[in-house]
Amino acid sequence: MSPSKSTNYLIVGGGITGCVSALLLAEQGISVTLCESSSHLGGILRDHVSSGERFFTSCQYLSVNEPWFQLLPSTIRRELAEFEHSYGSVTDFEQHCMTTRSMAMPVFATEKVRLEEFSANLDNATLSSRLSFYPEFVEKNLRSWVRRYGVEPESVSGENAAALQISRVHLANHDAAVTVLKQQPDYDASLALPFKYRHPDQSIQAALPTEGFDAFFELLENYMISRGIQVMKNKPIKLRKNGMKIQFWSRSERMDYFDNLIWACNPNPLLRGLEFPALDNVHGKSETHFYDLDLSEGSVDTCYYQIFSDQTDINRLFTYSVAGKPKLTVECFAGNRDKDQISTEVHILLRKLGHEHTINWQSSTKEKRYIFYSESDKAILSQLAAAQTINNCRILDAGWLDFGRNAKINRIMDQIDQGNETHDALSGDIRMSAAS
Template sequence: MKKKIIIIGGGITGCMAALYIDKKKFDVSIYESKNNLGGVLSDFLHNEDSFLNGVQYLDVNTKWYSEIKKFFKGKLNEFSHNYGSITESENSMLFTNKFAVPAFTNVDLNLLNNTIKKNLNSRISLYPKKIANFLNLYLKKFNISSKKISWDQACLLHIGRVTILDELKKLKKLKMQNKVIDDIYAIEKKNFLNDQTFNAALPNKGYNNFFDDLCKILKKKKIKIFLKSKIKPLWDNGKLFLKKDDKQIFSADHIIWTGNPTNLIKEILNKKIDSFPLKIVQYSANIEKKVENFYAQIFSTNSNFLRFFSYKLNNKSKISVESIYDRNEINIKEKINTLLKNINFNYQLTDEKIFKNLSVRFNIVTKRDEKIFNELKRKALNTNLICGPWNIYSRNDKIIYFKNIIDKL
């Protein structure tokens, strides 16, 4: 009799897990709460128009991409990815098209030996005062305490590394001598990669269309997909059961939980994770200009903007700006035009209509959350529950994590 495997969560991680399980000829099902697969990889729609819902590129250089690419011949746009960053305070603005991290000049470098990875605050304290002060001011707009956030969450906030543009040669030397310097400072990729390009891809018709196609592919492989499924976890004597739509109760040989673990943790541990909510608004517009795929991280202490990206979708040139939501935000077109000027985009919005899309994100992990995740994993040992790597940011690392587990089933 075939092993029965259930996957909770229909994002790209859950879909790839299903494909790996299918290779082992197991019975596999995906349960997704939304009315389509994709998770965070999605588009937002306005009438007949659509825009990417955030900067979500597919990494061409990963093994899982090469495995899924064969199903989408002619439907993916691969490109050499360009990026940059703005580092802006009350008295200065610095743009670079060589880094996507906070960038500084005129900073005295200190040689550091402290290796205590206590929290994000201890990581920031390793920097010279000018950089540390800026990062602490920058984090204030997220309304989170750096003392509560994990050391590794710097990557999720895009401050895993910073750079000093006029000290790159010195940084290169220090990075080879000191592990801490290597961990928290960035230098140009040409110094450590033979291939300096970051190859990425986007679906030509957007992620909604991409996952509609992927759903059909999975079904052809006899992978069962249940959309709009309200799943409640039930823990009974060391075994996980699932209750669907408050009616049907069932289980499986293995249940892989790739989605939000909030209800799972509440059921098994009777605990609640911190889950800092971050309300994001995205401003998007169609523009009359041929664009390349480009994004810029925005590190500003006097603006709500977080990221800018330009791209093509359905043969239309588009720009989008992500921002922390502020109900009192005004003069948005003027602010976007200032941003376009600062990144040398050579375009100004005039009569273009700006479309807004709101979303809430819960992916900032605290030190307390990490302890809860580890407690749940210990509880799940030798049971039918396979926990997700909820403290891992990289999509590629998440997929590899599940593949390694599936290979041993």
């Protein structure tokens, strides 16, 4: 169905989720305004720049096989390098080390973990209760590892395990037995098998911009404008309730009314404007180190490695190239190790993974990671997502509880695909109070 002329959308947030949502709507001939509070698009994907050199701030692949990726025009896709998704992990607790190039999750040796030691039921209420499903050796070490983010496992939802890559663990040399166990839902949700074991003839394709994400978003912005999308930067948005109406404001300027809203960024301002309770804002503390790689020959593989260890503050390594230059991004817990200690540990980990690169430290940053939510946060955001229409404005669920951009974008796409017939029906029949 073609959208009615009155249908318009406001998208708040100029990261990849907001930009892709805008493109999808524009392809349907729908009026779209995208507002970004900063002076540039990109959100968390923006490059880290040090002494004129660009680095990716973390491992942020674009998924080639996702439907939203096909929205990108050939002029932009030409600026992306496509490759087979490659990853691995190092699990090193209590002097028992397992290294793999086929799993990005914790891997444990059979002499330390037995299948009969798993609990009877998986309790996902908190991250602590979820971890208690695992045998004692796994539970206590992963629990201690999570605490190094500065977060207590008892204070956050069990669903946060996905963001930490610990929602499942792999038991070495038990693939056949695990395959049978995974027919049961609790084991399927907690035990991992290598992708190639499950799908020997398949691969996962990914992409990264060859010149960095900043250049990618400049191209994307120009393309969005050419498609009729109104892009407004330096435009923070606030919502205010005025009786039974919602008003859209940017600083002291009142904006036009929009009958559809996609809030594709931090939901706290949206919750405040709609008079919902505040979130707990649980966050982890981390730091990131950026290196140039000196290769004696050949090129660097684009690959990331999860690190689960009581021997180092490092929790992820990411090797890649930007503008033809090999780079390394190292994510760490915020600890007391200086850059020389971190660099020594990077050397050790790279050797374990089969890399003999020379690394040259360039810079580092410290940040808060808002990758956690409490059960209270989950209840509030679930209530917001279920509201659908508030004071005649349809608010789409922007995947605030989903992990990963693909899940967020696909959730938004599903709601857009419902069409304006759904919106028209809801506008006439549903009035849900934000306080109810």
